[in-house]
Amino acid sequence: MTSTTAAAPAPVAKPAQGTTGGPARGVRRKWTEHGLVFVAPFLVVYALFLIWPLVSGLGMSLTSENITGSGGESVGLDNYAEAVRDPDVWSSLWNTVWFTVLSTVPLVVVGLVLALLAHQLRVVQWLWRLSWFAPFLLPSGVVCLLFLNMIFPSGFGLADQLLATVGLTPEIGWLTDERYAMLSIVATTVWWTVGFNFLLYLAALQAVPAHLYEAAELDGAGAWKRLLHITLPMLRRTTGLVVVLQVLASLKIFDQVYIMTGGGPDESTRPILQYVYQQGFTGYRIGYASAVSYIFFALILTVSLVQPLLSRRRAEEAAK
């Protein structure tokens, strides 16, 4: 956070004395020149809506507090003990992880393939970019209701109609059959959010220096070899980023399930966040719901911490 002075800017070559990039001594700083003023709105909101709920949630998870904010007696770690023994915690946690596994792979791979296509196709590039990114701009409610009411209804939905055009009329319960429900939610999610990963990959592709390709071509490398030995290695960092962002986004699955299956059939698609919601807002047990949230928070935190460790290790290996 360097702040420029109101006076004539110091020549770049001469480093300022005292504070980094601060004004020369003797000039009184205006209070607005502290960066703090500019981040204050953010800090206030951050403290109010993130830090405070985090702290109070942790406190609540140690009590038997109910939805009305009363009845809270301290119960120590009882909520955590109950959560660890609760089969519904584990099954919904597993559903969350399973969804993450199922969705991350296509979201990364399809995003990459689309970016490669858009990068290669020199004609009407704006059209590819627009059409592949557009679904991402829709709110989750719109997307889910669209798929729920138009794509997936058994018998007359678009999915079954497409099968009918090739002579298949199985009337699949896309969202109502345990074998397909999670896959249908994954498909919806891929269609909806792949545009974001596509954009990240496209930006990375455009940053690959052209001279590498030129040199490779001179050495007689074909398109396939160029992809394998230049493009993909150059995209490694982006892939690391995309995978971690995607895993974090997928772990937070809630909307699609809540709207499309309600966690069914027979709770086979219920993610951990929905279980937290059910315990807290349907079952009124805010203390217990907070404890389950914190168990989930630990998982998210672990995943987020793995990324910098991995990239640091890679950087160290590269430095050797």
Add this chain to the structure above:
Amino acid sequence: MQPPLLSRRRALAGGAGALAAAGALGSLSGCAAPATAAGPGQTLLRYWHLFGGGDGVNMRGMLDDFRAGHPDIALEAATLQWGAPYYTKLGMAGAGGRAPELAALHLARLAGFAPGRLLDPFDLDLLAGLGVDEKDFPPDIWRRGQAGGKQYAVPLDTHPFVLYYQTEVCEKAGLMSGGRLKPISGADDFADALRAAKKATGQPGLVTETLGPDCITPWRLFSSFYAQTGGTVLSPDGKRLALDDAKALRVLEYLARLVEEGLMVRRVDYAGSIGVFNGGKTAFHLNGEWEITTFKTTGLPFSMTRIPALFGTAATQADCHAFVLPHQKDRGGATNEAAHTLVAWMLKNSVAWAQGGHVPAYLPVLDDPAYLALKPQSEYRTVIDDVALDEPAWFAGSASRLWIELGAVFSGVLTGSRSPRNALTEAKARLRTLLDTRNPLPGAAS
């Protein structure tokens, strides 16, 4: 020599201050029923309910009539979404002591709604003065509104699970006599009726919701037929598991057989089940009576009757809509009187409410010629003496954890993903978990 840049900075800094202030102010406004000023000489009466669809239309019509006859009361009604979210909102409003004067509640949820803390008791003398008395209600239903010797809920209706039948299909299948469905006695008799219907149309004879988000019908099905065997799910005080394995299995195996034999549609969600019955090729539909408005609107040739006695008695699953007084720190005076006035008026005028299919709980209305003229609404009025409400437990009642969790379990029996025995084991495990969980909203009187 200040460039304009700085004035922008000042503006930004000022903006930051304003934002911080707004954040601090807006953080703790809490949950309260919004109060708007009533006109001069008027008493404000705020009323929250969860009636949508046809019920919503009926309720709004009744409220308008009430307003016309009570110019001294400024009635403000808020319709909130049916289900779990409604109870979350109502509970939070009551906790703050700034709740609306009057609200609707499902009677079977009373035990889990902290009577005495989130709810205030009715003033029975005040009600008696308005012409509403204990003897005007079925004793069982009236008693369910009590906790700790006080009356916390006054029932408006009972809304049972009923049997809808498509008159033309039933005629074709030879199941009618004299314009009504021939009496069905026993489980085999009902299965035979379904077979006859299937023969007549080539379609399964029965459709009812078997799956979907928060599907409850599988629970209603089980609950109705299990009640007919004479068994109860919980002990009368709602504190212990009382499920009888043999009786429960009889019911679950019967339901599984109906689906396996193709007499009942296997996989259909709530809206789908309505659609299939509306299609006019299905003889029977099992659902709550509240869909009457839907089928009347579409002009389907249909009628309704009580759930036949398949396993003994003619008991059927039900809940009741009731009025409650959410807790207010200073309940009393003119606003409280206005709330009692509206309750009494609603009960006496519940013929209009009965159009939506519900059976009025206020007995004088059941003999009202205007009610008896309602067809098919008055066809199943005798059910009011045979309704099986959940035992009083904090996790029971409409849209409760019990219904949603067991609905999901019994859904598996109908769709074929669970065997009856497996479902029974799972249902018992879930009930035990709920019983072992302390009531999160204990009331002074529960």
